Amino acid sequence: MIETEGLVVTHGKHAVLGGVSLRVPEGGACALLGSSGAGKTTVLRAVAGLVRPVAGTVRLNGRLVSGNGQWVPPESRNAGMVFQSLALWPHMTARQHLVFALGRKVKDRAAREERIQGLFTAVRLTGLENRRPAALSGGERQRLAIARALASGSRLLLLDEPFSSLDEPLRIGLSGLVRGLRESGGVTILHVTHTVEDALATGGGIAVMRQGRIVAEWDAEAARVLTKQEILSAFGRDAR
Amino acid sequence: MPARKLPWAAWFSALLMLLPMLALVAGAVTGTEGAAPLARLRLLVPASRQTGLLANTLLLSGGAALFAVLLGAPPAFLAARSDLPAKRFFRRLFPLPLLIPPFIHAIVWTDCLGGGIPGLASLFPQGALSVHSLPGGMLVFAFAYSPFVTLIVLAGLEGLPRETEESALLARGGRASFFRVTLPLVFPQLACSSILVFLFTMVNFEVADILRVRVYPLEIFIHFSAYYNEGDAALLTLPLVVSGMLLLAVQAALMRNKSYAGLDSRGDAPLYFLGRFRALAVFCCALPLLLGLFFPLAALSAASGGPAVWAKVLDTGGRALWNSVGLALAAATVITVCALAVAFYLERGKGPLKTLTDFSTQIPLGVPGVALGIASILVYNRKCLDFVYTSHAAVVLAFLSGIGPFIIRIIAARIKKVDRELEEAGLLAGRGGAAVFIRIVLPLAAPGIFSGFYAAYALCLANLGIALLLVPPGSETAPIAIYNYMHYGAKDAVAALSLLLLASAAAPLALWPLARRFLPEAESD
Incomplete structure (x- = not known):
């Protein structure tokens, strides 16, 4: 579960977030x-611990990780993130990405190998384990970034517009993969996007942000019957 | 590197670099013979001799910067933006003249114009080409330092978004695009590289000494070596330090948020076509290489004599060469470790102390080598630090002060290119700061770290100003041996040992293709 309450982030004197409150239920998506x-990205980075809010709280699976004098560094939040640029490490193979992310969390060698192979199977990268990012296609890189985000055993997945540069068939395929992870694996997903299609494909709640605030919000139930036009109207002037 | 320990490692390294600067200021204020500080300030009231020396220094530095820009900038533009033939070949050769230290250039040109090459001086009207003059000094420095201009401007051009120039080219044609868009956009790098040449010339003592050009650093050396007054020598350094700081402030303002790096590109499609000017363009690119690399090498080879000379040099100067290589390797290791700590802090740290660290670690760039040597004596020549002063450790620490600031910038330029998101992804994978630093930052910054190590090695190997004052008796280095041979008039030995020194500086380059195999590939996604 991801919960933010009155999140305020400033950049110098300028408020980037002006009190964002958001709730993504366990195993749900938003x-x-x-x-x-x-x-949008600032909310994601605040949840991940990559920016420090000046006010408000962040709770992950009920644990207070930011606010009220509490600060948990990003590496201890157990949240996986897929960056817009993917941020794959160019000097590591696909397998080394997962080994690094796994660290010493699984000590038993066989269990560790099983976990790695399981992830490769889940993201359909079997056979490409020894390739570096430069030798993977666009879609394969996206899938590797998702596998890395989940390698540490995290049940929280933060997606920062990871599909924005993909063509339509790849986009649909990866949206399906992410949806599958949530439905079968119980992963909680916060997906930042600027396209209505991607938001609808996430299959959970939808929140619309404008000028550092949430201006419209629908839970998963309500979002299921939403039309594209209804969402666009929440954009207000931005959509025009 | 754990985030909490990072600033401490950087501050400790910066303090080590700045210790001689602090001693210089303290020595300047208190003096060494107990004179009242205010009374000693009379030394800074410009006497006509000092004013003349300072004017000479500024003229020499300004002229060297101007000639270096004239010589070094055109090749950068041609290699980055034109259809220059053999572009990759030229790009590989451009940095090589930097392997030849300026004092060897000075020796070569003094020898050649003084009769070493029969007939060369007679090609010019009587007295028109004397190397023992300000214009002669300007040219020698320009030959030695023009690659700085070429490399920095080339990096600037490669960092420019080509679309900005292409759109100007479509709208207004080549000439307007070059003068109205390309040149203004690359002006910071052009100005910054000329400031660097100005600074390096201003603080150089040994070239002026060899060319017998009267400059300000000589006055500092005289107060130290002839009058045995370290305090006055320190005080006289202050005008140069202040000038250096002003220039560095201008440089910092020009280069804000810009990088000195950018040599990853291997020749994009040309923007300008040379047509009938191709031969002239090739000449422009070959000229700095001819004057700064091939001519000195040829002249040294011709002057080095036969096998008997080489045998004699290996016998008497061989030990000095080994001393130099050992000292340079040790110093390069210390410098690289300290520079890495500071560079990482400068690129990833926060707060006002970061700005202070950034600026203060550049100050030694504006201090003459001899002044750094004197300052190091002020720091380490005390009973409790005798073990440092009487060993090579004092030389290594003085090299750290003098060369460290330059290496920090080389490594920082590479760390700047490591996308922060790659580190953030490592942190979010649940790994601590140390694991992220070792497994992600270090491998990706490795090319910069290796370049920094190599530059530190080459600069320490060829250093004369600091070594002259600090190397313990009986363990002279190759530059000191060359300097001594020169004073004895042993021209063949000077040439032979200079060639051996250059070969030692170039030797690690042979390992580069091997090292590349282990370095990460350029990011292509």
Whole structure:
């Protein structure tokens, strides 16, 4: 479960987030939608611990990780993130990415190998374990980034517009993969996107952000019957 | 590197680099003979001799910077933006003249124009080409330092988004695009590289000494070596330090958020076509290489004599060469470790102390080598630090002060290119700061770290100003041996040992293709 309450992030004197409150239930999903500069990525980075809010709280699976004098560093939050740039390590093979992310969390060698192979199977990268990012296709890199985010055993997946540069068939395939992870693996997903199609494909709640605030919000139940036009109207002036 | 320990490692390294600077200021204020500080300030009231020396220094530095830009900038533009033939070949050769230290250039040109090459001086009207003059000094420095201009401008051009120039080219044609878009955009690198040449010339003592050009650092050396007054020598250094700081402030303002790196590109499609000017363009690119690399090598080879000379040099100077190589390797290791700590802090740290560390670690760039040597004597020549002063450790620490600031910038430029998200992804994978630093930052910054190590090695190997004052008796280095041979008039030995020194500096380059196999590939996603 991901919960933020009154999250405020400033950049110098300028408030990037002006009190964002958001709740993604355990095993659920939420698409955070908005135009460029709306503050979507900042929410994600605050949840991950990559920026420090000046006010408000962040709770992950009920544990307070930021706010009220508490600060848990990113490496101890047990949250996986897929960056917009993917941030794959160019000097490591696909397998080394997962080994590094796994660290010493699984000490037993056989269990460790099983976990790695399981992830490769889940993201359909079997056979490409020894390739470096430069030798993978666009879709394969996306899948490797997702596998790495899940390698540490995290049940929280933060997606920062990872499909924005993909063509339509790849986008549909990866959206399906992410949806499958949530439905069969119980992974909680916070998905930042600027396209309504991606938001709907996430299959959970939808929140629309404008100028550092959430201006419209629908839970998964309500989002299922939403039309594209209804979501776009929440963008207000930004959509025009 | 755990985030909490990082600033401490950087601050400790920065303090080690700045210790001689602090001693210099303390020595300047208190003096060494108990004179009242205010009374000693009369030394800084410009006497006509000192004013003349300072004017000479500024003229020499300004002229060297101007000639270096004229010689070094055109090859950068041609290699980055034109259809220059053999572009990759030229790009590989551009940095090589930096392997030849300026004092060897000075020796070569003094020898050649003084009759070493029969007839060369007679090609010019009587007195028109004397190397023992300010213009002669300017040219020698320009031959030695023009590659700095070429490399920095080339990096600037490669960092420019080509679309900005292409759109200007479509709208207004080549000439307007070059003068109205390309040149203004690359101006910071052009100005910054000329400032660097100005600074390096301003603080150089040995070239002026060899060319017998009267410059300000000589005055500092005289107060130390002839009057045995370290305090006055320290005080006289202050005008150069202040000038250096002002120039560095200008440089920092020009280069804000810009990188000195950018040599990953291997020749994009040309933007300008040379047509009938191709031969002239090739000449422009070959000229700095001819003057700064091939001519000195040829002149040294011609002057080095036969096998008997080489045998004599290996016998008497061989030990000095080994001393130099050992000292350079040890110093390069210390410098690289300290520079890495500071560079990582400068690129990833926060707060006002970061800005202070950034600026203060550049100050030694504006201090003459001899002044650094004197400052190091002020720091380490005390009973409790006798073990440092009487060993090579003092030389290594003085090299750290003098050369460290330059290496910090080389490594920082590479760390700047490591995408922060790669580190953030490592942290979010649940690994601590130390694992992320060792497994992600270090491998990706490795090319910069290796380059920094190599540059530190080459610069320490060829250093004369600091070594002259600090190397313990009986363990002279190759540059000191060359300097001594020169004073004895043993030209063949000077040439032979200089060639051996250059070969030692170039030797690690032979390992580069091997090292590349282990370095990470350029990011292509």
